[in-house]
Structure formats: structure tokens, C-alpha cells
Amino acid sequence: MTTHAHTQASPDAAQRLKDAIGDGMSPFADDADLMMGETDCPNGCTVEPDGTCHHGYTSAAITAGVI
Numbered sequence: 001m002t003t004h005a006h007t008q009a010s011p012d013a014a015q016r017l018k019d020a021i022g023d024g025m026s027p028f029a030d031d032a033d034l035m036m037g038e039t040d041c042p043n044g045c046t047v048e049p050d051g052t053c054h055h056g057y058t059s060a061a062i063t064a065g066v067i
Helices: 011-021 029-035 059-063
Strands: none
Touching: 011 029, 011 059
16 A cells, blocks of 8 residues: 555545445445545546555545445
């Protein structure tokens, strides 16, 4: 995992991930694995689920506490 002096959480991406995981019955539950690496980075960065983009935004999985 890459760490940065100034990391920023990705609360919007984390909420979308939580909504997708939901109770497992969401039509988006199958997409949850793909959503784990999303960030709120304005540059559209996606990362490994345990990662942070080079702009300092943490993954949805980290922000949501999944990892």
C-alpha cells in the first residue's frame, strides 16, 4: 500500500460500496468487488482495494473500513 503525508478519505465512494454490499440482495452486490478500489479523486483514479492514489485519496474499501 502506498502511503502519503496528506491522505484524504473517499466518503462518497465508500458509501456507494456500502450500498452495493448492503444485505447482499442489492442488484449491485456483484459489483462490490470492482467498487472497492474506487476513490473520490477528482482525477478519476482507481486503486487496489488497500491502496491510495498518487493524489492521496484512499480507496473506498479503506474508507468504508472493509480493509
